[in-house]
Amino acid sequence: MKIKYFIIIALFATLIASCKNELEQPVKFDVKVESADYVTFADSIYVAPVGSKIKFNFTGEPDFISFSYDRFLPTNANLKFSTQAAWGTHIENTLKVLISDSFEGLAMDNYENDKKLISNHNWIDISQLSNLPTAANKKQDATILLNDYRGKNVTFAFRYNTVFADDWQPSWNVNDLVIENTRITDGTKEMTILAATMGFSPFDINNAENPYRNEYVSGVWSIVNPAAIQMRQTARGNELNDDWLISKPIEIPKGVVETGNPVNVKNTTLSVSDYTYTFDKVGEYSVTFKASNYNYRHHSSTLKTVKILITD
Numbered sequence: 001m002k003i004k005y006f007i008i009i010a011l012f013a014t015l016i017a018s019c020k021n022e023l024e025q026p027v028k029f030d031v032k033v034e035s036a037d038y039v040t041f042a043d044s045i046y047v048a049p050v051g052s053k054i055k056f057n058f059t060g061e062p063d064f065i066s067f068s069y070d071r072f073l074p075t076n077a078n079l080k081f082s083t084q085a086a087w088g089t090h091i092e093n094t095l096k097v098l099i100s101d102s103f104e105g106l107a108m109d110n111y112e113n114d115k116k117l118i119s120n121h122n123w124i125d126i127s128q129l130s131n132l133p134t135a136a137n138k139k140q141d142a143t144i145l146l147n148d149y150r151g152k153n154v155t156f157a158f159r160y161n162t163v164f165a166d167d168w169q170p171s172w173n174v175n176d177l178v179i180e181n182t183r184i185t186d187g188t189k190e191m192t193i194l195a196a197t198m199g200f201s202p203f204d205i206n207n208a209e210n211p212y213r214n215e216y217v218s219g220v221w222s223i224v225n226p227a228a229i230q231m232r233q234t235a236r237g238n239e240l241n242d243d244w245l246i247s248k249p250i251e252i253p254k255g256v257v258e259t260g261n262p263v264n265v266k267n268t269t270l271s272v273s274d275y276t277y278t279f280d281k282v283g284e285y286s287v288t289f290k291a292s293n294y295n296y297r298h299h300s301s302t303l304k305t306v307k308i309l310i311t312d
Helices: 002-023 111-120
Strands: 030-033 040-042 045-049 052-059 064-086 095-100 140-145 153-161 171-183 189-194 201-204 228-231 242-246 255-259 263-266 274-279 283-294 299-311
Touching: 030 299, 045 052, 052 283, 052 299, 064 274, 111 201, 228 242, 274 283
Parallel strands: 045 299
Antiparallel strands: 030 052, 040 045, 052 274, 064 140, 064 171, 064 255, 064 263, 064 283, 095 153, 153 242, 171 189, 171 228, 201 242, 283 299
């Protein structure tokens, strides 16, 4: 009798242990993209045209599966502004537009260090792209594509540098300066960075006593009104000007991210071996499937991510 009793106890313990192990088993799950003529695979990303139906096949038997995605869409970044000159006979080349993705920024309290920093820096001259007028009283607009700088911090500078003292040194107006960020697909505006938020600071190379002067007077950059930045004219015979207007570093957006609402693909009442989704918008998708097991003793889950590029 004792032997039978111990056998029953052992069998019961084995059954309990087996049930416990089953309840605490980690979820097993994987996802594979089903091959199709319109789907290619390279460098860990699937590529397909817009409108493609992509089928995801599952292995494993989790209790729950959900589908979600993040869609990244690069944007176009454009620097926009207008310029107008007045006075004098030597206007051409007195204003230059410069850009840098490595300028450290002005200290704003040390003339010698800031002068050296500005003068020795390897600025990129974008004046040729800026549609600057070469004659007085002619307003011209400029749009400069900044896509090469997406994801970087960029500094902009305007340099007013005159070379002719026998006539009035010209005035310059820089109006409506903005950076516009728009969707590459339809031109929808996502963000506008105004001049007022770009942190422009003046620096007068020739004025060691007051290099950061910001006033509405001749030969000095005025940023009192950021939408209408101005350098006023200087009378003939005066010292030639070398004045800079430099922004703080500005981050150029990479793009926009859209997050799709999670979709319940499988629960305990459904038996599902695959899921198909139609990708009707271009962009770089990070598709995530979350698989989970739930019971009163244990919770186990895993994430599987698939990268998909949807093109025009």
